[in-house]
Amino acid sequence: MIEDTLHKLVPGMVAVLGVPLDENSSFLRGPALAPPRIRETLHSSSGNWTTERGTDLSAVDRWLDLGDLSLAHGAQAFAQIEETIGRLLAREARVLTLGGDHSITYPILRAYARAYPRLTILHLDAHPDLYDELDGNRWSHACPFARIMEEGLATRLVQVGVRTINPHQRAQAERFGVEMIEMRHWQRDTDLRLDGPIYLSLDLDALDPAFAPGVSHHEPGGFSTREIIDILHRLPSPIVGADLVEYNPTRDLVDMTAMVAAKFYKEIVGRLLEA
C-alpha cells in the first residue's frame, strides 16, 4: 500500500499514515482499530472538507492519505514505524500519524529527530507518559516521553492537560526538564511560548471523557473539543508533524469520539499544509 502510493508524494506535501498498534497498551486493547474508523467518519457525508480556517481539503492536492502500515510485533513494529516515517521525511513530507496507542510516538520521534535537530514537542494528554517502565514494559504507552527525552529527540517537551501526575513521574519530569502546564493551572489565554518547528502529539484522553468517551483511560476534568481546536489554531508555524493517538472505538458511544478524531484530522492536516 505504502509502496503503491509513495511515488505520489512530492516535497512539501502532507502525508497521513495509519499505525494500528495497541500491544503496548497497559489497560485495554482497541486503539489498533482506530485508523479505519476515523477515515470512515471523515468520509461520511455528514460534514464537508473545509477546515475552520478555510482550507477546502477536497480541492487541495498537496495532501495524501497513505492508508495503514501492516505491522509486525514488538521491536520489529517499532523499527517499521521509524523506517517508514523516515522515508516520508526524506521526501520532505509533513506527517500526520493516526494511532494506535501512544507508544508509537517514540519510533516516530526517532525518525523526526534525524530530520529536525531542533524540535519542540507539544504533548496534549491527561497523562505525562514519563514512566521509566510500566508492568515491566519500557515501550508501554505510559513511557514514550521518557524514551524520547533520554535519547534527546526533542529540544523542548511541553506537556499540557496533565491531571494524573504521581511522584515518580514528577521526578522524571524534573530530571528531563519537561515544561508542564498541568490541567489545574490551564487558562484559555495561557501563552505556551512555543516556536517552530513544532511536533504535536495529541492523546485523545486530553479531552474530558464527556467530549471523547472512546478512550481506554477515562480521566475526568479535561479539555473541551473547542479548547483543543483553539490551541491548534493558535500554534505558530511551522507545524512539521503530528500524531493523533489513543482513540479506542470499543469504548465509543454513537461514534462521537470518532467524529472528534475526524475533526482533529481535518484541522491538523489544514495546519500542516500551512508553511
Ligand code: MN
Ligand atoms: Mn498518552
Ligand code: MN
Ligand atoms: Mn493519556
